[in-house]
C-alpha cells in the first residue's frame with residue numbers, strides 16, 4: 118500500500134472537470150483509469166479515508182469474499198491480473214482491500230482521488246450543460262459528466278432501534294467498523310442479523326467473545342465454504358487460466374466460472390442427488406448458481422433442493438431447538454442471497470453462543486445496558502453488533518441530493534418506483550451515469566468486478582462517442598427506460614426471488630417500493646443488449 122501523501126483539492130476550491138466519479142471502490146477505480154485513457158480530466162470523490170469502497174468499510178471480524186478470488190478481479194489487463202497473487206481461494210477483506218490499493222498504485226490513480234470527501238449534492242445546470250457538485254469538505258466541482266460508482270451495498274441501516282444512543286457499551290454497524298478494530302475478547306456481545314455479514318461475524322467471534330448472543334429473525338440457508346490456502350503451484354495454475362476467464366466470464370450468467378450442466382427433469386432422483394452432493398462438496402456458490410437452474414424458477418425443484426440443504430443443516434446441528442431457530446422454513450433456497458459459511462452452525466454448539474429467535478418476539482429497544490425484546494426480556498450486553506444490512510441498490514445514490522432537469526429529485530423519483538435504463542442512466546438526469554445501480558445484473562446478481570468492468574467500459578465508450586460526435590449531452594428517452602423496466606419486470610416475475618422478502622426486492626427498508634433490484638436475465642444477455650445499443654449509435658438515447 119502506498120504511503121505517498123496526495124494533496125487534496127483545497128476546501129472552497131471550484132474545480133472544472135470533464136468527469137466526476139463518485140466512489141473509489143472496484144468500479145470507481147477502473148472508471149477513473151478508463152476516463153484518463155480517453156484523454157478526459159477526471160477525479161474521484163470518495164467518502165472514506167481510504168480506497169476500496171465496500172472493502173474499505175466492511176472491516177468487521179470474519180469479512181471475506183465468497184466469490185472465488187481468482188475470478189474476483191478485473192480482466193482487462195493480463196499484467197494487472199498476473200502481478201497480483203491471492204493467498205486463498207476465498208480472500209479476506211484485508212487482502213481484497215490490499216488488492217484494490219495495488220490496483221490504485223499500479224494504475225497511478227491516487228493523485229486524482231479526493232479521500233474523506235463525500236458528495237452531498239449534484240445539480241444539473243441546463244444553461245451550461247454541467248453538473249455542479251458539492252462535497253462534505255466544501256469543495257465545488259463543475260463537471261460535464263457524473264459517474265456514480267456508489268456501490269449497491271453502501272448505505273448501511275444503522276439507526277434501527279429506539280434507545281441506541283443511550284447504550285453505555287460499544288455499538289457498531291458492521292459496515293462502519295472502526296479502523297482500529299474492537300477488542301471484544303471475553304465480552305458479552307450481541308449480534309443482530311444473520312445475513313451473509315452476521316454469519317461471518319458469528320463464526321469469527323464465537324471463539325473470542327465471552328458470551329455471544331445472536332438475535333435471529335429470519336435464518337439463512339447455510340452452505341459450507343471449502344477454503345484453501347494457495348501454494349505457488351496453485352497460483353500459477355489459476356493465473357494460466359486468465360485468457361479462459363476473459364472469454365467466459367463476461368458472457369456467463371452471473372460472472373462466475375461455472376454454469377449449470379444438467380436439467381433436473383431429465384435426470385433420475387439418484388443422479389440429481391449425486392449432482393447436488395458434488396456441488397455441495399465443491400464448497401462454493403456453485404451449488405446455488407450452477408447445480409440446477411430450475412431452482413430459480415420452478416417451485417417443485419426449489420422445494421426439493423431446499424429440503425436437501427435443510428437436512429444437511431439439521432444433521433450438522435443435531436439439536437431440535439437450534440434447528441427450529443436456525444433452519445429456514447418459510448422460503449426457498451436461493452431466493453435470498455446465499456451466503457457461504459465456515460462453521461457458522463457449529464458455533465451454536467459452543468456453550469458460550471446463544472441463539473435468540475426474534476421473529477415473534479422482536480427487538481423492541483436498546484437499553485443503556487443491553488437489548489430489550491417485545492415481551493420485556495432484557496439481554497445484558499457489553500457490545501452490540503448490528504449486522505442489519507443496507508438500503509441496497511438505491512440507497513447510496515439517493516442519499517446524495519441529485520437534482521436533474523427542472524430540479525427533478527432522484528430521491529423523489531425512486532420513491533415512486535425504482536426505474537433506470539439498463540441500470541446505466543435515467544431519463545431526466547442528463548449526463549449522469551451509474552454503475553451497480555438498480556435494474557442491471559450488477560445490482561446484486563453478479564460477481565461484481567466482472568459486471569462492473571463491463572458497465573465501466575460501456576460508459577467510457579458512450580461518453581467518447583458523444584464527444585467525438587460533437588455532442589454535449591446524453592440521456593435515455595422516457596420510452597427506452599420504460600421498455601427496459603417492462604422487460605426487467607417480465608424477467609423478474611419469472612424468478613422465485615421476486616416473491617421472497619429480502620433486500621433483493623427492497624422489502625428490508627420500510628416504505629421502499631418493491632421491485633427486484635437486479636436484472637435477472639443474466640450478465641451475458643444484459644451485455645449483449647447493451648452492446649447492441651452502442652452498435653446502433655445509442656438508439657433510444659437522446660444525444661445533442
Ligand code: NAP
Pocket residue numbers: 181182183184270277309310311312313314315317332333334335454475480504505506507620625
Ligand atoms: P442482510 O442480508 O440484509 O441481512 C440483515 C440481517 O439483519 C437479516 O438477518 C435481517 O433479518 C436482520 N435484521 C435487520 N433488521 C432487524 C431487526 N430490526 N431485528 C432483527 N433482525 C434484523 O445484510 P448483510 O448480511 O449485511 O448482507 C447484505 C449483502 O451483502 C449480502 O446479501 C451479500 O450480497 C453482501 N455480503 C457479501 C459478503 C461476501 O461476499 N462474502 C459478505 C457480507 C455481505 P431479516 O432477514 O428478517 O430481515
